[in-house]
Amino acid sequence: MAVIQVEELTKEYRHFTAVKRLSFVAEAGKVTGFLGPNGAGKTTTISMILGLAEPNGGQALVAGKPFRELEDPATAVGAVLAGGAFHDGRSARASLLATCAAAGLPASRVGEVLELTGIADVPDRRVGKFSLGMRQRLSLAQALLGDPQVLILDEPTNGLDPEGIIWLRQTLRGLAHEQGKTIFVSSHILAEMQETVDAVVVIAEGQLVSEFGVDELAGGGSVLARADDQTALAAALQAAGAEVTASDGELRVAGLDAAAVGEAALRAGIALSELKVAEEDLEARYMELTAGKGR
Amino acid sequence: MGRQLKAEWIKAKSLRSTWILLGLALLGIVAEAVTGVVSFRHETPRIQTLNAISGSSLDLVLLTILGVMLAASEYGSKAIISTYTATADRARVIAAKSIVAALLAAAVGALSVPLARVVAAILFGFGVDGHWDAGLGQAIHYGYGTALAYAGFAVIGVVIGTVARSVGIGVGAAFVVIFILDSMLANVSFYAEYALTATSTVLLDPDNSTGRLPGFGGAVALLLIYTGVLVAVAIAVERHRDVGD
Numbered sequence: 001m002a003v004i005q006v007e008e009l010t011k012e013y014r015h016f017t018a019v020k021r022l023s024f025v026a027e028a029g030k031v032t033g034f035l036g037p038n039g040a041g042k043t044t045t046i047s048m049i050l051g052l053a054e055p056n057g058g059q060a061l062v063a064g065k066p067f068r069e070l071e072d073p074a075t076a077v078g079a080v081l082a083g084g085a086f087h088d089g090r091s092a093r094a095s096l097l098a099t100c101a102a103a104g105l106p107a108s109r110v111g112e113v114l115e116l117t118g119i120a121d122v123p124d125r126r127v128g129k130f131s132l133g134m135r136q137r138l139s140l141a142q143a144l145l146g147d148p149q150v151l152i153l154d155e156p157t158n159g160l161d162p163e164g165i166i167w168l169r170q171t172l173r174g175l176a177h178e179q180g181k182t183i184f185v186s187s188h189i190l191a192e193m194q195e196t197v198d199a200v201v202v203i204a205e206g207q208l209v210s211e212f213g214v215d216e217l218a219g220g221g222s223v224l225a226r227a228d229d230q231t232a233l234a235a236a237l238q239a240a241g242a243e244v245t246a247s248d249g250e251l252r253v254a255g256l257d258a259a260a261v262g263e264a265a266l267r268a269g270i271a272l273s274e275l276k277v278a279e280e281d282l283e284a285r286y287m288e289l290t291a292g293k294g295r
Numbered sequence: 296m297g298r299q300l301k302a303e304w305i306k307a308k309s310l311r312s313t314w315i316l317l318g319l320a321l322l323g324i325v326a327e328a329v330t331g332v333v334s335f336r337h338e339t340p341r342i343q344t345l346n347a348i349s350g351s352s353l354d355l356v357l358l359t360i361l362g363v364m365l366a367a368s369e370y371g372s373k374a375i376i377s378t379y380t381a382t383a384d385r386a387r388v389i390a391a392k393s394i395v396a397a398l399l400a401a402a403v404g405a406l407s408v409p410l411a412r413v414v415a416a417i418l419f420g421f422g423v424d425g426h427w428d429a430g431l432g433q434a435i436h437y438g439y440g441t442a443l444a445y446a447g448f449a450v451i452g453v454v455i456g457t458v459a460r461s462v463g464i465g466v467g468a469a470f471v472v473i474f475i476l477d478s479m480l481a482n483v484s485f486y487a488e489y490a491l492t493a494t495s496t497v498l499l500d501p502d503n504s505t506g507r508l509p510g511f512g513g514a515v516a517l518l519l520i521y522t523g524v525l526v527a528v529a530i531a532v533e534r535h536r537d538v539g540d
């Protein structure tokens with residue numbers, strides 16, 4: 001079920017269009033990655049989803065409503081924005097207590113989320129004294145206060161140590177897969193995103209470039225095969241109904257799985273010197289999709 | 296609305312700058328009382344007393360700055376994002392901020408008369424030689440006027456801070472608009488009675504009869520109208536502005 005729906009969203013500033021007729025969805029029970037080069041319009045899009053910026057056209061809906069029409073936004077949506085959104089002179093506890101009060105949540109939630117995010121030992125330290133990683137954990141603590149069904153995170157891994165990144169990955173996947181929450185996360189760390197997300201939305205220059213599932217990255221079902229006589233192998237595979245393209249001395253075979261490729265080669269009497277499922281990583285796909293599109 | 300009031304109160308009380316400004320404002324009251332008692336020592340006890348219990352112009356400045364800071368510091372720190380993602384209705388946030396700022400400022404104003412009385416007691420002794428000549432009704436009248444003036448200016452500070460979104464720009468704008476522009480316009484005859492500075496003069500010092508000033512009731516009404524209109528303008532502006540611009 002689509003919980004975040006972005007439809008024809010457009011945001012124009014005086015001298016440029018930051019987001020142009022952007023449409024995509026993020027579904028419940030999935031971690032959706034939001035990727036794009038610097039200046040692609042990711043933060044502007046997130047701002048519009050969160051009601052912080054007014055679109056010039058289109059709409060962004062969360063659970064079927066614009067954010068500003070949600071009755072209790074903090075219990076519907078938790079947001080982590082890059083760099084955190086806290087007053088440096090206020091303690092972590094006071095910052096979270098204020099959000100609890102505004103959202104009508106019990107003050108006991110503060111201790112719970114500080115514990116959950118691993119910063120329970122510094123509740124009274126001023127946020128200005130926090131490291132970037134601690135600020136990120138505090139942002140996540142704030143986002144989790146209302147136990148919302150939707151989490152929107154902008155660059156949440158910034159400043160986190162490796163342990164924190166692993167913890168974040170496991171937490172986000174757990175929230176999506178075990179609790180059915182909708183997680184929408186932007187990041188530039190593509191290897192980490194590939195480990196974390198289920199679906200990907202790629203934008204560039206404010207427009208949608210691609211929307212796909214991470215499982216499609218496992219080669220999109222293609223197989224790489226190599227033999228001494230590539231021409232004969234290609235003919236045999238085509239005869240078996242496969243689509244074959246040559247690249248880097250290998251044959252990329254679509255339409256047959258690895259076992260079927262092996263059988264086709266055997267029937268043709270061709271010895272395979274290599275046979276493997278093609279693997280494409282998110283980074284390669286991303287670079288291909290966004291080549292020359294950075295601002 | 297109760298939730299937003301509680302949230303804004305937690306935010307205000309958790310900042311050191313709030314308490315520093317309130318502390319300075321209390322010192323301002325003491326300074327005003329000392330000045331009133333000492334500078335007018337050759338005047339009648341009644342004039343000494345009225346000067347001691349009249350509100351402080353310095354405090355108007357400090358409490359306007361308090362209002363600016365409560366509103367504008369949220370934008371500089373981006374904490375406003377947390378505020379608006381917890382409460383999407385910006386009108387409620389601005390109203391709650393205004394109420395909290397007004398209550399803090401009014402509390403300072405309400406302390407002005409008792410503090411002046413303490414100062415008079417320390418300087419001259421309680422009722423020993425007659426250097427305190429204000430009945431309870433008059434004391435309440437002065438305290439009420441001062442509390443209202445302080446509250447009104449703190450709310451105007453919130454409005455300016457919300458629109459300016461920067462403490463520096465907000466404080467600068469407050470000085471220019473309230474303490475320079477309005478004072479200059481007060482010299483224009485038709486505006487003199489309606490000037491914000493004239494209004495505050497009457498509320499801080501109800502027995503002041505210099506120049507063209509509104510009556511006490513008129514001053515209260517003017518302050519309520521000014522603050523009401525300005526809060527409405529701030530809400531209208533803020534509703535259509537992006538956060539992060």
